[in-house]
Amino acid sequence: MTTTIIDGKAFAAKVRGQVAGYVAGLKERGIIPGLAVVLVGEDPASQVYVRNKGKQTVEVGMNSYEHKLPVDTSEADLLALIARLNADPAVHGILVQLPLPGHMNADLVINAIDPAKDVDGFHISNVGLLGTGQKAMVPCTPLGCLMMLRDHLGSLSGLNAVVVGRSNIVGKPMAQLLLGDSCTVTIAHSRTKDLPEVCRRADILVAAVGRPEMVTGAFVKPGATVIDVGINRIERDGKMKLVGDVHFESAAAVAGAITPVPGGVGPMTIACLLANTVTACHRANGLPEPQGLTA
Numbered sequence: 001m002t003t004t005i006i007d008g009k010a011f012a013a014k015v016r017g018q019v020a021g022y023v024a025g026l027k028e029r030g031i032i033p034g035l036a037v038v039l040v041g042e043d044p045a046s047q048v049y050v051r052n053k054g055k056q057t058v059e060v061g062m063n064s065y066e067h068k069l070p071v072d073t074s075e076a077d078l079l080a081l082i083a084r085l086n087a088d089p090a091v092h093g094i095l096v097q098l099p100l101p102g103h104m105n106a107d108l109v110i111n112a113i114d115p116a117k118d119v120d121g122f123h124i125s126n127v128g129l130l131g132t133g134q135k136a137m138v139p140c141t142p143l144g145c146l147m148m149l150r151d152h153l154g155s156l157s158g159l160n161a162v163v164v165g166r167s168n169i170v171g172k173p174m175a176q177l178l179l180g181d182s183c184t185v186t187i188a189h190s191r192t193k194d195l196p197e198v199c200r201r202a203d204i205l206v207a208a209v210g211r212p213e214m215v216t217g218a219f220v221k222p223g224a225t226v227i228d229v230g231i232n233r234i235e236r237d238g239k240m241k242l243v244g245d246v247h248f249e250s251a252a253a254v255a256g257a258i259t260p261v262p263g264g265v266g267p268m269t270i271a272c273l274l275a276n277t278v279t280a281c282h283r284a285n286g287l288p289e290p291q292g293l294t295a
Contacts, residue, residue: 004257006148006227012267015147015293016060019274022290023061026281033281034063035093035119035273036085040078040104041071046097053095056270062277065091075104079112086114092284093119093277116283119276121173130176130295137276138295142174144268145206145227146181146295152257153204153225157182162199164188164215164245165208170229174206177295195219205255207245217250226251226258229265 023033035057039050050066057064067081078096085094094117100106110118115125121139129136149156161183165171171187178185188198190209199205199219207215208229220226230245244261252258259265275293282290 003252003255004152005252006152006225006257006259006264008144008148008259008264009267011148011151012144012271015144015268015271015275016056018290018292019271019278020060022278022282022293026278026285026287027061029285031281031285032061032063032090033093033277034065034088034091035095035277036065036067036088036091038067038069038078038081038085038094038096040069040073040097041101043099046099050097053270053273056274057277060274062274063090071101073101075109078104078109082109082112086112086117091117092281093117093273095120095273117280119273119280121276122169127168127173130173133180136295137280138177139169139173140269140272140276141170141229141265142177143272143275143295144265145174145229146177147272147292148259148265148268149204149225149227150181155181156204158184159203160184160186160201161204161206162186162188162202163206163208164192164195164199165206165210165229167208167210170208174208174229178204178206180295190214209245211245212243213245213247215246215251217247217252217254220251220254222254223256224254226255227265228259228261231261231266 037050054064085091094113110122115123118137121137126136161178163171163175166189175185175187196219200221204225206227212232212234228244228246232243242262
C-alpha cells in the first residue's frame, strides 16, 4: 500500500493564495483587512512566530499592526491596548501571543478581545458558539486540520475519528469541528485505557497530546488518515530534531495518508490565521462568507 504524504506546506500556500484573492476583492471595495498582533516580553520562539505572521500578513495584501510590549507591562495597560484595538475599525483581527508573563491572567486578556475580532478563536463566546454548532471564529490549528482532511477525503460524514488530546487550543475544538462534519468522534488522552486499541478504530486519527512520537504504527488502523499536530524538539544522535506526536516511520507504514513534521500541520496555522482575518473582515462589512476558508 502506498501512503500519501499530506503536504501542509503546499496546502498552506494554496490557502494563502485564496486569501490574497479575497483581499484583492476587498481592496476593490476600498476595504483593507487589518491584523493586530500583540507580543508581551521577549520569548524567542514567540518573536519568530510573530515575525512570520507579520511577513505573511503583508504578503497577502493585508495591513499588519505589531504591538511589542516590555515584559513588565501591567495587565491594565495591556487591557487598555486591547480596548483601543477593539474600537479601531481598521483592525479586523486581534491576536495576543501566548504565553503571557506570569503576572497576567491569560483568560482575562483573551476574553477582553472583541469576539468578532478574536482570530485565534479562544474567546469563551467563540468556544460556546463552536460547541453549539453556530457561526464562530475557529481556532487556527484545528481549522487547518479540517481543511486538509476535507481536501484529502472529501466528505467526512460517518467516519470514525479519534482525537488524542483534550487541550482547549486543539483537542476540544478539533473534536467539535469533526462532529460538525458528521464524524463519530472519540476524545482520548494519555490516561485513556488501552489507548492503542481506541486509536485503531479510527478512520481519522488526530494526535495532539504533546508527547514526542507517542503514537506508533501499533495505534493506526490500516489505511487510516493520520494528522500529527505535535511539534516537539528532541535530541537524537547528538543533534536537536523536530518530531511530532506520531512516530512517523512506523505510522506511515500502516496509514493511508499522514502529515509529516515539519511540513504538515504547522504551516497551516498561520495560513488559517490569515483566513480568519479575512472572514472577520467580511463579517464586519456584511459581506458573504469567504468560500473554502471557514468551517
